Amino acid sequence: MGGDRAPEVPIAGALLALAELDPAHTVQLVGRSDEVTAELDAQLRAGTALPGGLRERISIVDAPEVIEMSEKPTAAIRSKPNSSMAVGLKLHASGTADAFVSAGNTGAQMAASVFLLKLHAGLTRPAIATTFPTQRNPVVVLDAGANVDCSAEELLQFARLGAVYAEDILGRANPAVGLLSIGEEPEKGNAAVKDAHKLLEASDLNFAGNVEGRDILAGGSARGPIDVFVCDGFVGNVVLKFYESVPGMIMSMMTKGGVPKDVLAKIFKGFDYSDYGGAPLLGVKGVSIISHGSSSPRAIKNAIGVALRAVERRMVDHIGRRLETSAVAPS
Amino acid sequence: MGGDRAPEVPIAGALLALAELDPAHTVQLVGRSDEVTAELDAQLRAGTALPGGLRERISIVDAPEVIEMSEKPTAAIRSKPNSSMAVGLKLHASGTADAFVSAGNTGAQMAASVFLLKLHAGLTRPAIATTFPTQRNPVVVLDAGANVDCSAEELLQFARLGAVYAEDILGRANPAVGLLSIGEEPEKGNAAVKDAHKLLEASDLNFAGNVEGRDILAGGSARGPIDVFVCDGFVGNVVLKFYESVPGMIMSMMTKGGVPKDVLAKIFKGFDYSDYGGAPLLGVKGVSIISHGSSSPRAIKNAIGVALRAVERRMVDHIGRRLETSAVAPS
Numbered sequence: 267m268g269g270d271r272a273p274e275v276p277i278a279g280a281l282l283a284l285a286e287l288d289p290a291h292t293v294q295l296v297g298r299s300d301e302v303t304a305e306l307d308a309q310l311r312a313g314t315a316l317p318g319g320l321r322e323r324i325s326i327v328d329a330p331e332v333i334e335m336s337e338k339p340t341a342a343i344r345s346k347p348n349s350s351m352a353v354g355l356k357l358h359a360s361g362t363a364d365a366f367v368s369a370g371n372t373g374a375q376m377a378a379s380v381f382l383l384k385l386h387a388g389l390t391r392p393a394i395a396t397t398f399p400t401q402r403n404p405v406v407v408l409d410a411g412a413n414v415d416c417s418a419e420e421l422l423q424f425a426r427l428g429a430v431y432a433e434d435i436l437g438r439a440n441p442a443v444g445l446l447s448i449g450e451e452p453e454k455g456n457a458a459v460k461d462a463h464k465l466l467e468a469s470d471l472n473f474a475g476n477v478e479g480r481d482i483l484a485g486g487s488a489r490g491p492i493d494v495f496v497c498d499g500f501v502g503n504v505v506l507k508f509y510e511s512v513p514g515m516i517m518s519m520m521t522k523g524g525v526p527k528d529v530l531a532k533i534f535k536g537f538d539y540s541d542y543g544g545a546p547l548l549g550v551k552g553v554s555i556i557s558h559g560s561s562s563p564r565a566i567k568n569a570i571g572v573a574l575r576a577v578e579r580r581m582v583d584h585i586g587r588r589l590e591t592s593a594v595a596p597s
Numbered sequence: 598m599g600g601d602r603a604p605e606v607p608i609a610g611a612l613l614a615l616a617e618l619d620p621a622h623t624v625q626l627v628g629r630s631d632e633v634t635a636e637l638d639a640q641l642r643a644g645t646a647l648p649g650g651l652r653e654r655i656s657i658v659d660a661p662e663v664i665e666m667s668e669k670p671t672a673a674i675r676s677k678p679n680s681s682m683a684v685g686l687k688l689h690a691s692g693t694a695d696a697f698v699s700a701g702n703t704g705a706q707m708a709a710s711v712f713l714l715k716l717h718a719g720l721t722r723p724a725i726a727t728t729f730p731t732q733r734n735p736v737v738v739l740d741a742g743a744n745v746d747c748s749a750e751e752l753l754q755f756a757r758l759g760a761v762y763a764e765d766i767l768g769r770a771n772p773a774v775g776l777l778s779i780g781e782e783p784e785k786g787n788a789a790v791k792d793a794h795k796l797l798e799a800s801d802l803n804f805a806g807n808v809e810g811r812d813i814l815a816g817g818s819a820r821g822p823i824d825v826f827v828c829d830g831f832v833g834n835v836v837l838k839f840y841e842s843v844p845g846m847i848m849s850m851m852t853k854g855g856v857p858k859d860v861l862a863k864i865f866k867g868f869d870y871s872d873y874g875g876a877p878l879l880g881v882k883g884v885s886i887i888s889h890g891s892s893s894p895r896a897i898k899n900a901i902g903v904a905l906r907a908v909e910r911r912m913v914d915h916i917g918r919r920l921e922t923s924a925v926a927p928s
Binding site for chain 2: 401411414415438446447450455456457459478479480481482483484497498499500501503504506507508509510511512515516518519521522523524525529530532533534537
């Protein structure tokens, strides 16, 4: 029931995913079962391009309550234990589902994920990892909004989480971690960043030093490619939203300037945010993928793809081991 | 002597400015006089397109020392009192020059401006105001890197400084001030931003509430246009550098995608960073314009234009009065 056009878009995305995935994979649609059933039946009837046998791979789990996009996260989770958000995450926590995907209220998904899936030992907060298309390869930027006023220790945790994500989901060996700052020099940055620089330098991560705002779209600096950009959730959220506003502006400028739409569509292929589908909430002991409220069916399909890859690569165990190793390693 | 290609580019920019401006205006070139004289003579000989009489409007002031781009600001200013940065700012402080423009070491320019021009009463730090082209009108974003770890009170000061700048230089009446945050709601943001929201709400400014990363390029939110975006210098610097990297990436994508260069050049007209030329250091009792180290002659010319407009509009007095009024006004 999450997102600006629910249950329509999540159902359409689930059908797209099932059509592409190995038939062994199934989807549980969590929501008001009458609404979900009616919408699913309608889409299956209309979806002549869909392969057969999809209905058998879908089960519907009733969740009569709905958390609105504007509700206060913690209060909503407490007062609505039968929301699709809470019920879906409980299915995952109990092992009935291997992963959870939602385009609903991000804050509620975060709060419920921490509450129901629990954090890995040693973590104080989860982080939202977003994938940015760049001029080189896509990069991970985190935290994208789960945490503001972060300590240096938290920035180090984000670096560990992001490195595992880059390895498992983006397939990078020994990912290069950059610390987002306002200059390359270690002494540049705010207090938390300056301290985080020292912690990262002393860590077992492949730390590439400070990076700057211009290095994100470049996918790295003159010193080499960067896989993971670490920042606090305030900076990450501002940059993410700024970034998301770029294609629309460019499209509008180019269209006004007479560049044909099909040429633009081809050029912007690979820069479509929906390619990356969802941003995982890292640090919880489970796979919880946060999709945009305005997600397209394709974005939901890709979010399910990210979830599946995280499960197959055992990303959550990998994060747990990585955090344990770092905790006992001499600093 | 400041910038990546000095004295060549600053001199070329000064000549462009003089060619356009009222003949009453003059330029003082501050630097190693032999180098500056030789370069100026060479450009005047080669510049057949330039109007006559420019040489008489230029004086050369010797400053034998040069602060390198990589030097530590405060140490450089202390150890090189005869640098073009220090000598030029002293000319301004003494009234021999009405304004100062440099493409040199930004940190050194800030330190020397505060030291030689002094801050307005009630300010703790100056702020760098940058002008971003947007889908509506250009907007002011500040602070763009002079301050990290800002207090709520400092964010309020930036709002006051930015509002005067938007009025005097961009010609906006009663400029709308937005506080950059991670959500529209007053309770969203980090600790300083949440407190700043309250201070701004209680101020005499035209405060439009919190704005988000996506509102910068849009020149405002759904609630209306924004003239001034207020943020700490860490966030502002990251966003500025991110922003500056967009045109290059888009140009390269579009060129690869077969869009002709002349079409692109036309579309990107108005989005050229050099249109805005320079970022004023606000809060000091003088006009100190910071230009990019990589400025083109056109950017230098436009920086001189910004300086002139600030002088003509008596921006510095205006800021002083605005700060005084706000200091005595009941909160």
